[in-house]
Amino acid sequence: MNFKKDLDQNEVFAKVAKAANNLGLETYVVGGFVRDLILERPCKDLDFTCVGSGIALAEEVEKQYDYHVPLSVFKNFGTAMLKLEDAELEFVGARKESYRTESRKPIVEDGTLQEDMERRDFTINAMAISLNPNNYGDLLDPFDGMGDLNKKNIKTPLDPDVTFSDDPLRMLRAVRFASQLGFDIDADTFYAISKNAPRLQIISGERIITELNKIILSEKPSYGFKLLFASKLLHEFFPEMVELQGVDSVDDKSHKDNFYHTLQVLDNVAEVSDDLWLRWAAILHDIAKPATKRFNKKVGWTFHGHEDKGARMTPGIFKRLKLPMDDRMKFVQKLVRLHLRPIALVKDEVTDSALRRLLFDAGDAIDDLMKLCRADVTSKNNKKVKRYLENFDKVERKLQEVEEKDQVRNFQPPISGEEIMETFDLKPSKVVGEIKEEIKEAILEGKIQNNPEEARKLMAEIAREKGLVPQKNSEN
Incomplete structure (x- = not known):
């Protein structure tokens, strides 16, 4: 398969090919660009691998431009980056890697293109397109990544047990790619993830949360969370969410499974908003239900005060997961605390005072709060869902009327x-x-x-x- 026509649509590839030819370096565009080109997805970050010095190649590519292109060189890693207006180009020499048990940082040596492809995480990322004169545009696919793309399959190029033990972050990346692309994870690969889940402990919180946030921003984030849960990866870094799973029954009275309810709320929010922090509010809105769960013979299961306790838990969860401890955390905390308030305002006789208080307490987050409340309606009874959503329409109309009349959203007391x-x-x-x-x-x-x-x-x-x-x- 040849992609010369696709490469010709972007002058970058001609410039890199010319620079590589000047230096006599065997060079390829690799990884995510190749995958996304085949999937017809946009990709702004271009990775180039050469058999030789990636830094020398980047410096030669820089000379191909008649205007200044920022060049960053990372000698310790043998890599370099050129930053264009609409893309980032990264250059590295082909290499092979070996790992120590206690670290995901590899010992790196110069290698062949085959060895460079072997070290990659998944077959769909282990493809390359040649930029060399004799076979310009040809696809090199040593591990049948094209086949796995067609089968919508996430699979490691080599033994998955070794791949994940060497670099446990790849387990989260497997789930992330599955969630983003809507792919399945190969059975042997998934078994190796489950087996190596405890190895995630050597990964920094910052790297874990980067992958988790990408899963949360997927079109249907519940799929990624179900994979995290089934593989036991979620148990390693987010026990509070794991505790939501399960149903208790007493005297034939049961409560709903709050883990799967939370995932439904998250998907509902994802349908109406790309905002990461609103999605985090969906994840945490019922996080305190296990801690507040009680059984009463007259009323059954209750979770009194879970919204307040959940708001108190939010800063600790954010801090441990290396999420930002700033206004974004406070936004999530506010929505967790207030998520039950609008449903109490659906009665016809609700007072303007109660509406003013909600507007004052929610401030600019009122619209997002209403999105969360609507998403929280997950009953299988369609008539019940319709009735609740119509009630929320009524509340929003009342809120708008009071806001226009009294202007209390984010108001500052008129006397200091x-x-x-x-x-x-x-x-x-x-x-x-x-x-x-x-x-x-x-x-x-x-x-x-x-x-x-x-x-x-x-x-x-x-x-x-x-x-x-x-x-x-x-x-x-």
Whole structure:
């Protein structure tokens, strides 16, 4: 099979081929680009392998451009990278690798193209296209990667037991590719993953979370999580999610399997949003159910307070999994805490006060919160699902009406602590916070409008009750 016509559509390959010919280096484009070219998927990162110095080849390619192209050289690894406007080109010499038991970092030596292909993780990534004059565009496929692409199969080029023991991160990559591409994992390969799952302990949290996030961003992320669970990989780094699995029964009363419910919610969110952190909120929304599970003879199984406990668990899970401890974590935490609130607002007699409080507490996350709540409706009873979703439509209309009228989303109290202190000659103290809180509560309860005039009038009333006297020089 020859891909010359495809290569000719991108000037990069002609420049690399010319540079390789100038240096007399046998050169190929390899890996993900070849796979994605065959699958007709976009690919911006191009990997080139030559039998010789990858750094020398990169430096020669740089000379082919009549404008500055940033070149990064990594001598310790024998690699180099050129950064174009719309692509990154990585160059490396063909090599063979050997591993030590306690580390995934290989001992690297110069090798042949065959040895370079053997060290790759999966057959679908172990293909190359020649950039050499005698067979330009020819596909080299020593492990039948094309066959596995056609069969939608993830398989290692060599013994999977050795492949995964050498570099355990490849086990997560197998699941990631299966999830992203909708492929199956070869039976022997999957057995080796299950056998070597404990080896994941030598992989850094940063590398694990990079692969996990790519699985979460798959079109149907539940598939990847089911593979992680079945292979026991998930048990190695995310025990809280594993604990969701299972159903307990007492007196013929059972609760749903919260692991598979969570995966359904995640898929539902994935259908309406590509936002990674909204997907993480779906993963964690019921994470505290095992810790809050109780059985009551009258009502059956309960999970009271799981939303609050789940919100308290979120920072610890983020920290351990090496996820960012910033506003993204706080966003997830907020949605976990609030995910039950909208369903309580479906009654016709719900007060504007309750709607204002939800808008205030959710802030800019209100739209994402409603997406999560809709995704959380996973009943097999279609009529029940339809009724719940119609109720959410009603809640959203009410929220919009209240927001347009009162503008409480992310509102800042119209009177600052500094103004309260200046008006009554106070230092920072508990009483200042109490006055601010009473004003905020009055606005949320609808007792006063959200404006400085009414807030200052109420401030004066609260101050009199507390025996505070405004300063004569105060404008208020």
